[in-house]
Amino acid sequence: MNVLPCSVNTLKGLYDISGVEVGQHFYWQRGGFQVHAQVLITSWVVIAILLGSAVIAVRNPQTILTNGQNFFEHVLEFIRDLSKTQIGEEYGPWVPFIGTMFLFIFVSNWSGALLPRKIIQLPHGELAAPTNDINTTVALALLTSVAYFYAGLSKKGLGYFGKYIQPTILLPINILEDFTKPLSLSFRLFGNILADELVVVVLVSLVPSVVPIPVMFLGLFTSGIQALIFATLAAAYIGESMEGHH
Amino acid sequence: MSNMIMASSSKTLITSPSIQSKAPKLPQFTTLKIRCQATQTSSNKIKTPTLNLNSLKSTAAIAAAVLTMAPPALAEQIEKAALFDFNLTLPLIMAEFLILMFALDKIYYTPLGNFMDARDKDIREKLNSVKDTSAEVKELDEQAAAIMRAARAEIAAALNQMKKETTVEVEAQMAEGRKKLEAELAEALGNLENQKEETIKALDSQIAALSDEIVKKVLPV
Numbered sequence: 001m002n003v004l005p006c007s008v009n010t011l012k013g014l015y016d017i018s019g020v021e022v023g024q025h026f027y028w029q030r031g032g033f034q035v036h037a038q039v040l041i042t043s044w045v046v047i048a049i050l051l052g053s054a055v056i057a058v059r060n061p062q063t064i065l066t067n068g069q070n071f072f073e074h075v076l077e078f079i080r081d082l083s084k085t086q087i088g089e090e091y092g093p094w095v096p097f098i099g100t101m102f103l104f105i106f107v108s109n110w111s112g113a114l115l116p117r118k119i120i121q122l123p124h125g126e127l128a129a130p131t132n133d134i135n136t137t138v139a140l141a142l143l144t145s146v147a148y149f150y151a152g153l154s155k156k157g158l159g160y161f162g163k164y165i166q167p168t169i170l171l172p173i174n175i176l177e178d179f180t181k182p183l184s185l186s187f188r189l190f191g192n193i194l195a196d197e198l199v200v201v202v203l204v205s206l207v208p209s210v211v212p213i214p215v216m217f218l219g220l221f222t223s224g225i226q227a228l229i230f231a232t233l234a235a236a237y238i239g240e241s242m243e244g245h246h
Numbered sequence: 247m248s249n250m251i252m253a254s255s256s257k258t259l260i261t262s263p264s265i266q267s268k269a270p271k272l273p274q275f276t277t278l279k280i281r282c283q284a285t286q287t288s289s290n291k292i293k294t295p296t297l298n299l300n301s302l303k304s305t306a307a308i309a310a311a312v313l314t315m316a317p318p319a320l321a322e323q324i325e326k327a328a329l330f331d332f333n334l335t336l337p338l339i340m341a342e343f344l345i346l347m348f349a350l351d352k353i354y355y356t357p358l359g360n361f362m363d364a365r366d367k368d369i370r371e372k373l374n375s376v377k378d379t380s381a382e383v384k385e386l387d388e389q390a391a392a393i394m395r396a397a398r399a400e401i402a403a404a405l406n407q408m409k410k411e412t413t414v415e416v417e418a419q420m421a422e423g424r425k426k427l428e429a430e431l432a433e434a435l436g437n438l439e440n441q442k443e444e445t446i447k448a449l450d451s452q453i454a455a456l457s458d459e460i461v462k463k464v465l466p467v
Contacts, residue, residue: 025331033334043339047346054354061361069358076358095359096351104346135335143340194329 025133036133043130046107075103079231086235087242094238097147101140102231105131109193109223113200113216129193131226137190141182144234148181152241160241181237185230192226 028037057068065073079099083091086098112129130136152160164174196219203212 030334035333035338036331036335039335040338040342043342047342050346051349051353054350058354058358061358063365072354072358073362076355076362079355080359096347096355099355100343100347100350103350104343130339133335134330135332136339138332139336139339140343142336143343 036135038127039130039133039136042111042127043108043136046104046111046130049107049111050103075099079103082228082232083235086232087239090242091235094147094151094235097238098231098235101144101234102227105140105189105230106224106227108136109227110220112193112197113219113223128197129223131189132193132197134186134190137186138182140189140230141186144185144237145178145182147234148237148241151238155242163241185233189226189230192222196222 025039026037028035028040053068054072057072061069076099079102080091080095082102083095083098087094108129108131112132149160152163156162165171166174200212200216200219203215
């Protein structure tokens with residue numbers, strides 16, 4: 001049966017040729033559980049960037065603005081504005097959630113595009129944006145689901161579920177929506193960021209110099225847009241579950 | 247990941263030598279397979295063509311077995327390239343997100359938000375107080391106008407008084423002048439009268455003499 005190894009070799013060879021190798025992970029083993037180390041490492045970097053810059057910029061607020069504080073105030077204004085337009089007057093408690101959602105995704109996406117991560121070589125897999133791993137996007141989407149359920153239930157109690165049977169016929173669709181919301185959120189973000197990185201990588205491998213630059217800029221743009229979309233939709237879902245149904 | 251894709255694609259897409267190095271594998275496989283078949287058929291050489299058909303069947307079975315056996319190996323390869331590989335990363339990211347949310351809330355959203363609100367309030371209060379002082383300004387304006395009016399009145403009074411005083415003085419001086427003038431006039435008149443009387447007296451005495459002369463002339467005596 002020497003057919004088997006050689007055919008496997010061939011298949012492997014074919015796979016190597018056809019393989020734009022996506023989804024390679026650097027695994028860490030933690031007591032029977034596996035984690036994607038590259039995602040965790042990059043997410044720590046993102047968190048460190050966010051916390052560090054926030055601490056430096058906001059540690060001593062001035063009445064007359066410094067540059068860093070001005071930037072962070074602009075960001076906060078933007079987040080508040082976004083929350084207010086989507087959630088309404090009771091947006092206050094949701095600012096941290098929406099804001100962290102936006103900032104985390106935004107900094108993640110841009111860090112994947114901007115930070116020179118090839119300097120650090122992993123044994124397997126590669127450092128990239130945390131948001132191009134399905135675990136991250138699903139985690140964020142599930143948190144959004146939990147958030148809007150919490151928002152609805154804390155506002156209206158069990159009466160929240162009354163909106164499911166507003167027209168009774170729509171009950172299945174309403175229930176289905178609770179599944180499609182996190183699904184669409186997570187897959188939209190995951191797909192966009194992954195596709196963006198793939199396009200850049202493939203273009204770079206084809207034409208290593210000038211041509212990929214516009215695509216890289218487009219990637220930065222879509223990264224920002226995706227962060228905005230995710231945060232806006234999360235806020236919209238929360239607002240939707242909080243608004244009064246009559 | 248991009249690193250890896252770069253690596254793989256640079257092998258496959260850019261450098262043609264690597265393709266050439268891999269290309270021979272396919273022929274190798276086919277030759278091997280043919281050789282396998284050859285060994286199989288050579289082992290069944292003595293047998294009849296029907297058996298040869300059997301051997302072909304057996305090779306087909308082996309091929310099928312290979313195809314069925316291959317997927318696990320391939321699956322292993324694909325499993326490494328796992329796009330939808332859910333594991334402990336998911337809850338860890340959730341926990342990280344929540345920690346980040348609370349940390350950012352503590353060091354960013356709440357302090358800076360409160361600070362901004364306080365500043366907004368402060369500015370609004372200052373603006374309002376500025377609006378309020380417009381009344382104060384009006385009051386001050388009126389006060390100033392009153393002071394001006396008073397000053398003007400005072401000045402007018404002083405001016406009047408001065409005018410009055412000067413007129414009195416002037417009148418006194420004029421009266422004095424007039425008195426002096428009258429006295430001089432009276433004196434002059436008295437003198438004139440005296441001279442008149444003297445002249446008349448002188449004339450009287452001359453009249454008598456003249457009349458005597460006239461009488462003497464007229465009456466020839």
